[in-house]
Amino acid sequence: MAEQDLDALLKRMARARVPRRGFLAGSGLAGLSAFIAACTPGASSSPSASNAASSAPSSEPSSGGESPSAAASPSAVAVTETEGTLLMYNWADYVDPDNIEKFKTDFKVTDFTYDTYASNEELLTKLQGGAAGQWDIGAPTCEFVKAMVEGDFIEKLDWSKLPNAALIDPQFQNFYKDADADLNNYHLPKDWGTTGISLRTKVVKEEVKTWKQFFEVAPKYSGRIVVVDSPGDVFVAPLKSLGYSLNSVDPKELGEAREILRAFAPHVLALNSDTYDAQLANEEAVLGLTWTGGIADLVDKPETADTRYVIPEDGTLYWMDTWVIFKNPPHPNSAYAFLNFIQDPAVQAKESETNRYATANTEAKKLVDPKVLADPTVFVPDDVVKSGLLEGAQDVSTDPLRQEIWEEFKSSIGKH
Amino acid sequence: MTSPALAQPRPAATVAAAGRWRARLLTGALVAPALAWYVILLVAPIVIVVLFSFGDRGKTGGYVPAFTLENYAGAIAKPEPFFTSLQFSVIGTILCLLVGLPLAYFIATRARKRKALLIVLLVIPFWTSFLIRTYAWILILGPDGIVGFIQDLTGNTSFRILGTTWGVQLGLVYGYLPLMVFPLYVTLERMDRTLIEASKDLGAGRWATFRQVTLPIALPGLITGSILVFIPMMGEYVIPQLLGYGQTFGIGSALYLRFLEARNWPSGSAMAVFLILIMLIVVTAYVWFTNRGRTVRDVSVV
Numbered sequence: 001m002a003e004q005d006l007d008a009l010l011k012r013m014a015r016a017r018v019p020r021r022g023f024l025a026g027s028g029l030a031g032l033s034a035f036i037a038a039c040t041p042g043a044s045s046s047p048s049a050s051n052a053a054s055s056a057p058s059s060e061p062s063s064g065g066e067s068p069s070a071a072a073s074p075s076a077v078a079v080t081e082t083e084g085t086l087l088m089y090n091w092a093d094y095v096d097p098d099n100i101e102k103f104k105t106d107f108k109v110t111d112f113t114y115d116t117y118a119s120n121e122e123l124l125t126k127l128q129g130g131a132a133g134q135w136d137i138g139a140p141t142c143e144f145v146k147a148m149v150e151g152d153f154i155e156k157l158d159w160s161k162l163p164n165a166a167l168i169d170p171q172f173q174n175f176y177k178d179a180d181a182d183l184n185n186y187h188l189p190k191d192w193g194t195t196g197i198s199l200r201t202k203v204v205k206e207e208v209k210t211w212k213q214f215f216e217v218a219p220k221y222s223g224r225i226v227v228v229d230s231p232g233d234v235f236v237a238p239l240k241s242l243g244y245s246l247n248s249v250d251p252k253e254l255g256e257a258r259e260i261l262r263a264f265a266p267h268v269l270a271l272n273s274d275t276y277d278a279q280l281a282n283e284e285a286v287l288g289l290t291w292t293g294g295i296a297d298l299v300d301k302p303e304t305a306d307t308r309y310v311i312p313e314d315g316t317l318y319w320m321d322t323w324v325i326f327k328n329p330p331h332p333n334s335a336y337a338f339l340n341f342i343q344d345p346a347v348q349a350k351e352s353e354t355n356r357y358a359t360a361n362t363e364a365k366k367l368v369d370p371k372v373l374a375d376p377t378v379f380v381p382d383d384v385v386k387s388g389l390l391e392g393a394q395d396v397s398t399d400p401l402r403q404e405i406w407e408e409f410k411s412s413i414g415k416h
Numbered sequence: 417m418t419s420p421a422l423a424q425p426r427p428a429a430t431v432a433a434a435g436r437w438r439a440r441l442l443t444g445a446l447v448a449p450a451l452a453w454y455v456i457l458l459v460a461p462i463v464i465v466v467l468f469s470f471g472d473r474g475k476t477g478g479y480v481p482a483f484t485l486e487n488y489a490g491a492i493a494k495p496e497p498f499f500t501s502l503q504f505s506v507i508g509t510i511l512c513l514l515v516g517l518p519l520a521y522f523i524a525t526r527a528r529k530r531k532a533l534l535i536v537l538l539v540i541p542f543w544t545s546f547l548i549r550t551y552a553w554i555l556i557l558g559p560d561g562i563v564g565f566i567q568d569l570t571g572n573t574s575f576r577i578l579g580t581t582w583g584v585q586l587g588l589v590y591g592y593l594p595l596m597v598f599p600l601y602v603t604l605e606r607m608d609r610t611l612i613e614a615s616k617d618l619g620a621g622r623w624a625t626f627r628q629v630t631l632p633i634a635l636p637g638l639i640t641g642s643i644l645v646f647i648p649m650m651g652e653y654v655i656p657q658l659l660g661y662g663q664t665f666g667i668g669s670a671l672y673l674r675f676l677e678a679r680n681w682p683s684g685s686a687m688a689v690f691l692i693l694i695m696l697i698v699v700t701a702y703v704w705f706t707n708r709g710r711t712v713r714d715v716s717v718v
Contacts, residue, residue, distance in 0.1 A: 121677045128478040128679070147476040223574065229662065231677065269579050270661030282559045284576070398476065403678045410673060411496065411665035414579065 076163040078340045083331040085111040086338055089123065089135040091321070092116040092274065096354040099347050107337050118273060119230060120144045121397060127153040127326075136329040137338060142175045142320045143232075143395040145187050154324040156185050161336040164343035164361075172320060172360035175392065188339055189360035191352065192320035194311055194380060194390065195233045198280055198288035198295055202306040208287070210314040211241035215264055218287070222267040223414070226285035229271040231406040232393055234261070236317045237289055246317050247394045251401060258405045268413040280307060291319075292377040296356045299377075309377040311384055318380070318390040320360065352378065462692070468685035477679025487686035494670075498690070501666035504581075504656075505649040508588040512596040512645045513638070515589065520600035520637075521630075524607070535601075538594050546591065550658050553587055554578065557659070579661035587655040592648060596641035603637030604630070636706055643702050647695055667691055 086109050088095075095114070104112055113135075117123045120141050132153045140148065148154045159165055165173075168189050176183040197214050203224075206217050214237065218225060227234060236246045238257035248254060269285055270276075277294030279285040281304050290309075298307040323342070325335045341347060348364030351357075353372050358379045359365055365373070372378050384390070396402060472482035523534045541549055557563050557577045567573050577583045607630070615625040631638075653668030662669065667687065674684030 119677070121679060124477060125676045125679055128474075128476075150476055151478075270663070272661065284559055284578075397677075398679070403680070406677070407494075407670075407673055410662070410669070414661070414663035 076160050076166070078163050079161050079333050079336040080107070082107045082109055082334040082337045084109055084334070085113075085331050086137070086334040087113045087115070087135040087330065088338075089115045089117060089138040089326075091139065092118075094139065094321075094355060095342070096350050098354075099342070099350055102347070103338060103341050107334070107341070109334060120232075124148065124151075124153075127151060132327045133330065135326050136331050136335040137323060137325055139190050139321045139323055141232075141393070142187060142189075142322045143393045145183055145322065145324065146176070146180065147395055148324065149183055149186050153327055154186055155327055155329065157188060157325065157339075158336070159185075162188065162340050162343070164340045164345075167343060167345065167361045167363045169360050169362050175320060175322070187322035187324050188343065190321045190323050190342075191355065191357035191359050192318060193292045193357045193378075195228075195236055195289070195291055195317045195319065196312055197310040198276075198290045199308055199310070200280060200283060200286040200304070200306055201308050203283065203286040209310060209312065211237045211312045211316075212314060214287070214289070214312070215241060215260055218264055218267045221287045223269050224284065224286045225268050226270050226272055226276045226279045226288040226290065227268050227413075228276060228290055229273045231397060231402065233291070233317065233319075234289065234406070234409065235402065237312075238264075240312065240315045243314070246315075246391050247396050249396055249399045249402065254401050254405060258408070261405065261409045262412070265409050265412040266415055271410065271413060280304070293356065296375055296377045311376065311380065311389070313389070315389045315391060317393050319393060321357075465685045465688050465692075468681050469689050471682040471685075473680045473682055477681070479681045482682075484682075487682045488689075490683055491686045491690055497665055497667045497670035497687075498694070500664060501650050501652075501668070502694075504584060504588060504652075504664070504666060505646050508585060508592070508649045509596075509642050509646045511585070511589045512593050513642065516593055516596035516600055516641065517634070517638070520597045520604055523597075524601050524604035525609075538597060542594070547654065550587060550591065550655055553583075553590065553659055557583060557586075578659055579663055581660070581664060584656050584660040584664050587659040588649050588652060591652075591655060592645045595644040595648075599637040599640040599644065600634060601637075603634050607633050639702055639705055643699065646698065650694070651691060 086103075100112060100114070103109060115135065117126070123138065123140055124144060124147060127148065128151060145154070157165075165188055172189040172192065174181070174184050175187070175189075197208055197211075199208055204217065204221060206213070206220075208214055208217055235257065238260035239246050239248055239253065241260065242253065242256055244250070244253045244257075248257075270279060272279060273291075276285070276288055276290050277298060280288055280290075280295075281298055281301075292309055295307060295309045298304040299309075323339050325332070325339070329335045342351065343361055343364075345361065345363040345367050348359050348361045349367035349369075352359045352364065352368050356372070356375075356378050359368070365379075368379075376384075380390070468479050469487055470483050470485070471487075472480045472484060474480045523531055527534050555561055559567070563575065563577050567575055577586065611629050611633075612625055615629045620628065651668050651671075652666070653672055656662070656664040656666055656669060671684055671687055671691075674680050674687060678684075
């Protein structure tokens with residue numbers, strides 16, 4: 001555990017060159033309200049709608065919870081008495097430190113443990129190794145909820161303890177459809193974003209607007225390309241450049257993707273999920289297949305203001321991380337208290353501003369700094385959402401052919 | 417008189433038997449913790465790994481009991497990670513030797529009063545986490561560190577150390593050098609200096625003295641140090657990942673991929689069993705070498 005803390009600390013140190021906060025120079029783009037209005041199917045099956053609630057109850061000490069709750073339910077009541085301890089297992093740097101302090105003060109939590117994992121696969125493997133009872137809450141990416149429910153690693157959420165769940169946009173809460181719809185009772189959306197192309201326009205002069213162009217210019221910037229160390233994201237690029245679904249397990253389609261990755265691998269400098277922003281900042285890398293995290297901070301800084309994040313026009317993945325409560329949590333009250341607390345609009349708005357990821361909480365979005373709201377790296381522009389470019393991920397990580405291709409890619413990066 | 421005399425052996429035997437029994441109990445009690453430690457933390461995990469290596473992967477990952485040799489076939493079909501690690505470990509061990517031997521020799525024979533200080537300086541890095549020390553190299557070798565300076569100096573902007581095999585090799589040597597120096601230092605420190613004087617008196621030059629006197633005496637330490645350095649280098653994961661940017665795909669990376677990314681425990685276990693076998697071969701060779709070394713020395717002393 002100590003080593004995990006240390007790991008998180010180091011990652012933070014490594015990133016410290018890029019200031020975590022700052023002001024954004026965004027181009028005035030509309031927020032997500034149209035998106036939400038446009039795609040809100042089957043809200044009736046939404047657990048949040050059925051269990052709806054007022055926002056922060058009067059007994060809940062956090063501020064700013066005075067949102068006009070659309071579907072208030074008197075039955076949902078927030079937990080206010082905690083066990084004084086909360087054990088969180090999460091991605092590094094993923095909760096606003098001030099919010100953590102506020103939670104500790106407001107709920108008299110003295111022991112707040114924040115352990116970190118580097119990938120969903122790592123989290124799942126730990127759980128399969130029997131680690132479920134070690135932590136209270138976690139935040140996997142939503143497509144992994146299915147495997148976690150099947151493995152009996154997470155609890156069904158008791159919506160009557162989560163009044164703020166009513167504020168979540170049903171579009172995100174109902175991530176799972178049809179036969180899998182019950183899985184939506186196991187998670188509470190944390191935030192979401194896209195996988196895309198990052199570039200330093202100072203060096204990369206070509207227009208890179210699609211994955212196809214990304215692969216075309218790659219040889220020119222050989223040895224200066226950073227890629228996130230995540231198979232689910234790396235497969236997006238070749239499959240989308242070919243016009244296939246990013247969740248494809250079709251051998252023919254994967255075979256074509258494999259050829260693209262084979263040609264691409266020698267040009268990659270690093271597989272790096274944690275500090276790709278630092279490598280872009282010091283120009284070790286000038287082109288990247290990355291997430292949005294950290295990119296907005298680079299744009300803010302004068303020396304790296306030429307950094308751009310592009311949502312590829314041939315389509316890309318949208319991911320959503322989501323809160324879960326692990327099976328038999330040692331501190332169930334703290335877990336529910338935190339989940340409700342973090343979805344308080346004011347708290348959640350601060351989360352978006354600090355982490356620079358889009359919230360799924362409609363009330364919180366109204367409180368987010370307009371500059372952050374207008375930043376395409378944080379909140380995806382309306383027209384992109386409408387164009388149908390974004391595709392949600394399924395857990396296809398167990399596909400043997402994908403694994404084989406991934407291993408081949410991973411073992412051949414940087415080798416000519 | 418006779419009857420007590422005759423009776424005498426019986427109580428004595430009983431006492432002896434009881435004493436022996438008590439001694440055995442005491443020995444058992446003293447050995448038990450070590451035995452339990454050995455069984456629980458060493459034997460049991462290895463048994464589990466071996467069992468897993470014959471199993472199947474579950475639908476969402478993990479392990480399902482089965483009996484198949486497929487995992488071994490898979491591990492044999494992809495030996496590249498083994499060779500990558502082997503190459504790094506062999507070169508790393510040789511470099512550690514080249515740096516460690518002169519250093520140990522200097523501390524043991526020439527440092528005089530500074531000896532304690534130098535030993536402390538060697539130990540100090542161990543007070544800090546291995547991870548922090550490795551991260552520090554990222555700063556040292558990064559574009560804001562030495563490499564940036566060299567780039568500015570030579571005008572060659574494509575020059576870099578991080579993300580190359582050199583970066584990994586440097587990190588390995590840095591990380592494990594003390595494990596080479598200490599055993600060497602211990603053997604050289606205990607060396608009888610008069611042997612060197614004798615060698616010189618008998619007309620041997622510096623090189624001949626080193627080759628025929630110092631080196632044979634240092635051999636056990638040299639082999640111990642090499643083993644201590646070689647084994648962790650084989651399985652090293654952190655250094656290639658941090659300093660090599662994940663470009664060097666050795667056994668550590670392959671095991672990580674199989675266990676944590678592919679969630680294929682059986683396949684990872686088969687690979688781990690292979691690694692254990694390689695280590696067994698190395699250690700056996702080590703024991704053989706050291707024993708051989710001892711015989712040679714005995715003969716030379718006679």
